[in-house]
Amino acid sequence: MTVTPPTTADTPRTEGMNFYTRKWVRPEDLNANGTLFGGSLLRWIDEEAAIYAIIQLGNHRVVTKLISEIDFRASAREGDLIEMGLIATHFGRTSLTMKAVVRNMITRKSILSIDRIVFVGVDENGCAIPHGYSTITYDRDRMPQPRSEECGAGADA
Numbered sequence: 001m002t003v004t005p006p007t008t009a010d011t012p013r014t015e016g017m018n019f020y021t022r023k024w025v026r027p028e029d030l031n032a033n034g035t036l037f038g039g040s041l042l043r044w045i046d047e048e049a050a051i052y053a054i055i056q057l058g059n060h061r062v063v064t065k066l067i068s069e070i071d072f073r074a075s076a077r078e079g080d081l082i083e084m085g086l087i088a089t090h091f092g093r094t095s096l097t098m099k100a101v102v103r104n105m106i107t108r109k110s111i112l113s114i115d116r117i118v119f120v121g122v123d124e125n126g127c128a129i130p131h132g133y134s135t136i137t138y139d140r141d142r143m144p145q146p147r148s149e150e151c152g153a154g155a156d157a
Contacts, residue, residue, distance in 0.1 A: 018136060019052045019086040022105070025076045035075040036082070036111075042070070045084060045100050045114065052086050053096050053119035057131045058142030061122045065095060068116035074109040081105040086117075088136045094128040095120045 023044055031037040046064055053062040076082050083105050090097040100114040123129045133142070 018088075018138070019048070020083055021048050022081055022083050025078055025080045025082065027078055030078060035077055036080075038070075038072065041082075041102065041112070042067075045102065045117070048084055049086055049098060049100065049117050049119065052088075052098065053121075054144065055142060056088055056091075056096050056137060057119070057121040057133065058144060059121040059129070059131060060144040061124070062096075062119045063122055063126075064117070065120045066116060066118040068114060070112055070114050072112045074104060074107070074111050076104045076106075076111060080107070082111060089116075091131075091134045092118075093130050096131075 021044075025036050029036055029040040046067070050062055050064070054060055081104075083103050085101045085103075086098050088096055088098050095118050097116055097118045100112075100117055102111040102113075103109065104111055120128050121131050
């Protein structure tokens with residue numbers, strides 16, 4: 001289900017975003033200024049984008065190839081709730097490009113936007129592999145297949 005946040009003068013419409021996640025800003029996420037540390041936010045975005053890429057590419061092995069210019073517009077403080085939205089914008093032969101938008105749900109201000117985040121699906125040796133997709137999936141039809149268990153997992157020891 002896609003949820004479109006309300007639009008205000010400070011919050012651009014994120015219509016079309018089809019993957020949302022929310023985070024609660026905690027004390028360990030703050031910088032010396034008492035606001036959300038940019039590194040924490042970028043870690044969250046990279047992790048959520050990786051999860052989104054895994055689902056869209058059907059491969060549990062994905063790597064971050066590129067994160068374009070990051071435009072910080074506002075911040076968040078302890079206790080604020082932030083919402084991150086992602087949308088696939090382009091499927092390459094081995095890659096997925098997406099856009100990210102983050103907003104503060106308490107202040108309703110846009111925190112940042114990233115126009116391009118590129119993930120590449122790789123094999124067990126780290127080599128890029130074609131995925132064969134060109135459209136977004138909303139089902140779990142591309143979830144990576146379970147890995148085979150080694151050494152008789154599940155057998156009585």
